[in-house]
Amino acid sequence: MGYKSDIQIAQETELEHISKIAEKAGIDDKYVEQYGKVKAKIDLSLLKDMKNVPDGKLILVTAINPTAAGEGKTTTTIGLADGLRHIGKNSIVAMREPSLGPVFGVKGGATGGGYAQVAPMEDINLHFTGDFHAIGAANNLLAAMVDNHIYHGNSLGIDPKRVTWKRCVDMNDRQLRFVIDGLGGRFNGNPREDGYDITVASEIMAVLCLASDIEDLKKRLAHIIIGYTFNGEPVTAGQLKAQGAMAALLKDALKPNLVQTLEHTPALVHGGPFANIAHGCNSVVATRMAMKLGDYCITEAGFGADLGAEKFLDIKCRIAGLTPDAVVIVATVRALKLHGGVSKDDLGTENLEALELGLPNLLQHVENITQVYKLPAVVAINRFPTDTEAELELVRKKCQELGVNVALSEVWGKGGEGGIELAEEVIRICEEPNHFTMCYPDAVSIVEKIKSVAKKIYHADSVEFVGNAKAEADNLEKLGFGRLPVCLAKTQYSFSDDPKKLGAPKGFKITVRHIKVSAGAGFIVALTGDVMTMPGLPKRPAAERIDVDASGKISGLF
Numbered sequence: 001m002g003y004k005s006d007i008q009i010a011q012e013t014e015l016e017h018i019s020k021i022a023e024k025a026g027i028d029d030k031y032v033e034q035y036g037k038v039k040a041k042i043d044l045s046l047l048k049d050m051k052n053v054p055d056g057k058l059i060l061v062t063a064i065n066p067t068a069a070g071e072g073k074t075t076t077t078i079g080l081a082d083g084l085r086h087i088g089k090n091s092i093v094a095m096r097e098p099s100l101g102p103v104f105g106v107k108g109g110a111t112g113g114g115y116a117q118v119a120p121m122e123d124i125n126l127h128f129t130g131d132f133h134a135i136g137a138a139n140n141l142l143a144a145m146v147d148n149h150i151y152h153g154n155s156l157g158i159d160p161k162r163v164t165w166k167r168c169v170d171m172n173d174r175q176l177r178f179v180i181d182g183l184g185g186r187f188n189g190n191p192r193e194d195g196y197d198i199t200v201a202s203e204i205m206a207v208l209c210l211a212s213d214i215e216d217l218k219k220r221l222a223h224i225i226i227g228y229t230f231n232g233e234p235v236t237a238g239q240l241k242a243q244g245a246m247a248a249l250l251k252d253a254l255k256p257n258l259v260q261t262l263e264h265t266p267a268l269v270h271g272g273p274f275a276n277i278a279h280g281c282n283s284v285v286a287t288r289m290a291m292k293l294g295d296y297c298i299t300e301a302g303f304g305a306d307l308g309a310e311k312f313l314d315i316k317c318r319i320a321g322l323t324p325d326a327v328v329i330v331a332t333v334r335a336l337k338l339h340g341g342v343s344k345d346d347l348g349t350e351n352l353e354a355l356e357l358g359l360p361n362l363l364q365h366v367e368n369i370t371q372v373y374k375l376p377a378v379v380a381i382n383r384f385p386t387d388t389e390a391e392l393e394l395v396r397k398k399c400q401e402l403g404v405n406v407a408l409s410e411v412w413g414k415g416g417e418g419g420i421e422l423a424e425e426v427i428r429i430c431e432e433p434n435h436f437t438m439c440y441p442d443a444v445s446i447v448e449k450i451k452s453v454a455k456k457i458y459h460a461d462s463v464e465f466v467g468n469a470k471a472e473a474d475n476l477e478k479l480g481f482g483r484l485p486v487c488l489a490k491t492q493y494s495f496s497d498d499p500k501k502l503g504a505p506k507g508f509k510i511t512v513r514h515i516k517v518s519a520g521a522g523f524i525v526a527l528t529g530d531v532m533t534m535p536g537l538p539k540r541p542a543a544e545r546i547d548v549d550a551s552g553k554i555s556g557l558f
Helices: 006-012 018-025 045-049 073-086 100-104 121-125 131-151 203-210 214-223 243-250 284-293 305-320 333-339 352-372 389-400 411-430 446-457 469-478
Strands: 032-034 040-042 057-063 091-095 116-119 158-163 167-169 179-181 192-194 196-198 225-229 234-236 257-261 266-269 296-300 326-331 377-382 406-409 462-465 486-489 509-518 523-528
Touching: 006 116, 006 121, 018 032, 018 040, 018 257, 018 266, 045 284, 057 073, 057 305, 057 352, 057 411, 073 091, 073 116, 073 257, 073 296, 073 326, 073 377, 073 406, 073 411, 091 284, 116 121, 116 411, 131 158, 131 167, 131 203, 131 225, 131 243, 158 192, 203 214, 203 243, 203 305, 214 243, 266 284, 284 296, 284 305, 296 411, 305 326, 305 352, 305 446, 305 486, 326 333, 326 352, 326 411, 333 352, 333 389, 352 377, 352 389, 352 446, 377 389, 377 411, 389 406, 406 411, 446 462, 446 469, 446 486, 446 509, 446 523, 462 469, 469 509, 469 523
Parallel strands: 057 296, 057 326, 091 266, 091 296, 167 196, 326 377, 377 406, 462 509, 486 523
Antiparallel strands: 032 040, 040 257, 116 257, 158 225, 179 192, 225 234, 257 266, 509 523
């Protein structure tokens, strides 16, 4: 049998009607709003009606720093949930929605792979139920209301040079990072420097994913700071009376989306903030819903554990009052050898020396989870046919020295059956003592919080605040935002802020160049290194391979 692409496997799978998936999840039909035959939104009243139902176990899936060799974090997340179902456990997946930027840029599809996927993969990867379009519309409505207020007399005294709210579009488009708008004379607005973020970096995305209900959503939207007055005072969306209209655009987007895995395990796919420039987790309401519906909620955080897991634990868990029961750290032998200096073309050859050089990347993530956050963990090796027994044994040995077991994951080729070993280990460690501790307390300063993440999680020697960054932090302290958690925007490819420093680099500093507040989301954003809030397309974007035939069948999404 020849090789099948992810999209071919997905398109050959007969999906169950979404009403059957809802029934399997224990969701009464009165809460289900169908979007065709295989998608639905779930009304938030379900959470209120289930408030006295005990929570299931919360399992976080994270990974090593990503490489061109691939790690399979999303695939493992889905396969683990299917694996738990194989051994009779009631599991629910809670995942993020893909952004169109990476779908048409580097990654192609982002719904898992092989026989461990969520479906319908084409819909989920493209427009899905319109959540991201609603977020973009709400973001850009606020941007329009800001400039409209300035145009019509500016009674709030907004300084056009200190407007911080950007427009957004859900596409990688470097041309829009810095723009001048309002050209063409007085009747077309006031000329000023502006810019675009990608939608998944918009604060609206973070607000939607952290809001607990519609009232909390409106409150958070009202707190968004759009810029500053000529006197340096912050101006909020609430002062522009924008929160009601924004919430109206977002009312359906706030409801989690129900789909299924290829093995018909219920999956809530909702929200999608980037983990390198935002907080990288699916919505709080979807996670809470999955915990009420299942004995095991399997969720993931974006990119490596230094980004996604750190923000899941220090931001999402802090704000939502969640405590994970276990953490899965995904790695591949191939990726670890790449961290050890092997070229991508030579990853299929056994190389214990390179593997040993790359292993510190994995081991540092393991140590962070078990020693800093004090959570039970398992390493999931996403097995490739070229992995040798000697290589796998070396990974096992090094992880066991840190008191963590390794489980092989073969879900790409075998689906849930290939996730049984991992599922059994997850069940075991969920019963271990759990002393969950966050990286820093609320009470320390913004600067100290940034230093805590940089030194404890990234293992940097120091932090350098360049330009106005230190003054920005001090000003936010004076404005009363000092107790908020921090969200560091950093490259995903390295523990450092230099994407070329692979493995577990030592002797480096983290450079912070800009600090701002996302007051609606409830965290401080610190931009490090050269990370951008609007990515660009690669030389050969995935969009070149994507097509649709006369019957409407899509190809090229991997």
